[in-house]
Amino acid sequence: MCGRFAITLPNDAMAQLFSARPANTLPQVPNFNVCPTNQVHVVRTAETGRRLDPFRWGFLPHWYKTETAGPLLINARAETLAEKPAFREACRERRCLIVATGFYEWTKTEQGNRLPWYIQRKDGAPIAFAGVWQDWGADEARQGTCAIVTTPANRQLSAIHHRMPLILEPDDWPLWLGEVGKGAARLMAPGAEGVLEYYRVDPAVNSNQASGPDLIEPIPA
Template identity: 75%
Template sequence: MCGRFSVTLPNDAMAQLFAAQPANALPRVPNFNVCPTNAVHVVRSGETGRQLLPMRWGFLPHWYKTENGGPLLINARAETLAEKPAFRAACRDRRCLLVATGFYEWTKDAEGNRMPWYIHRRDGAPIAFAGIWQNWGKDDPNPTCAVVTTAANLTLSAIHHRMPLILEPDDWPLWLGEAGKGAAALMVPGNEEVLAFHRVARDVNSNRASGAQLIEPLPA
């Protein structure tokens, strides 16, 4: 799954990387502790090309009467994405990319304490999570999104059984619907050599924590 992540790439660099037109009110960066319900950086494709814009992380199906009208849907399983009533229309017509630098996962020690790990690309490049989006609300629609997840590859299975679906640049056009159909073929665990991870301090267990020290490796 994906429950917390970081994003440190400047907004103008994001727009250039994804060849997207940036919105005026993008979330502030760097943010080393992006939490559910925060505004996140999302790339989507439209009639005028790609857009980089903010969305609420927490997908809201149209039948939710309030933002708390049901479970908090920050993740969507790739295996059932096309079948779940909440996600199937978005899977077909509203796919997007969420921009990140790295993400966190947790294991537990013998006493049951939550031990955080920071996961990032070995090459230091930004990460593009596969996502889906949905406008929610009638009078003033609020764009919302979820990260698509898949079974963990062997690299990450040591710390968790799920992981975000990470897409390489060559796959972005297909996921965004710019290169025809066939995006379902992308919904598999990523290359074993792409990601690395290290233990970080438990400060990040708090959703109020901030700062670059959150991603620093613990001393050996």
Template identity: 75%
Template sequence: MCGRFTITLPNDAMGQHFDARVANTVPYAPNYNVCPTNQVHVVKSGETGRQLVAMRWGFLPRWYETENGGPLLINARSETIANKRAFGEACRQRRCILVATGFYEWTKTAEGKRLPWYIQRRDGAPIAFAGVWQDWGPVETRQSTCAIVTTPANRTLSQIHHRMPLILEPENWALWLGELGKGAAPLMRPGAEDILQFHRVPVAVNSNRASGPELIEPLPVQAE
């Protein structure tokens, strides 16, 4: 599961990191509280090479008559994505990378209090979430939408959640984006144990209206 994340790199730096041309519609960064239905930074590949573009986080299948015409599809499970009506075609033909610098997960106390954790790469590099995308709506109002592919959590992340985003290493970007043809199925596995680290952060991030770098500041586990 991935329901909230951060993006703190400047747009130009994102483009350089992923060797992608930056569209003039990409959203403002930094954003320390990226929420479902927000516009997010997405790398996709086409005839003219890689592009960094804006997409709605919340995949809209073609048969949805409105944006609220069905469940909000922000994640797609790696185990079933190829056979799901909503995602199957996109998994084969429209794979993408969502750019992040970190993401949040929550644990619960015995009393039911939600405690947020911030997760990032140990090496400080941007995180490449595997994703799928779909254009939706009539031509005059068409929008691109996307979802993050998830896998079972590795041992590291299973301490706080049973699912994790599918994280792609640089050597696998081209294969996932379809630049090397088919054969991306072997990439659908949990990330290596040593690539991520996490720490507790203030409960302010529990609100989707919260913002600012203080949301990712480390908080002692005993606090609050």
């Protein structure tokens, strides 16, 4: 799964990278500890072209009467994305990219202590998570919500977790966004080996209140 990530790319650089028109209400960056229910940066295709919008991280199906009416859906499994009632329609019609610089996963010691790891691209490029989105609410309370699509971990990341976010390369963005026809299902596979790297970081990030660049500084494993 993916339960926490970082985004450090400036908003104007994000808009340029994804050739997207930015909203005026994008979340502030950098944020080294993006948590569920936070606003995140979402790239989607609209009638006027790509947009970069702020969405709530936590997909809200249309039948939820309140934001807490059911489970917090921050991840969507690729294997069942097209079948689950919550995601079935979004899988066909509302796919998006969720922008990150890196993300966190945790292992446990024999004593049960949680040890955080930070994962990023080896080439230093931003990460584009595959996502799905859903508008939820009515009138002034209407908001965009999203979830990150996950797959079984590849061999490299399986050392620290059995799942990983679906990370898309630039050549695959148009297909995932539905800009070049059908066939996005073929993208829903574990990422290529060797694209990512990871290292231990300070357990301070175990708190969702922690902030600052020190959270992604490496410490001895």
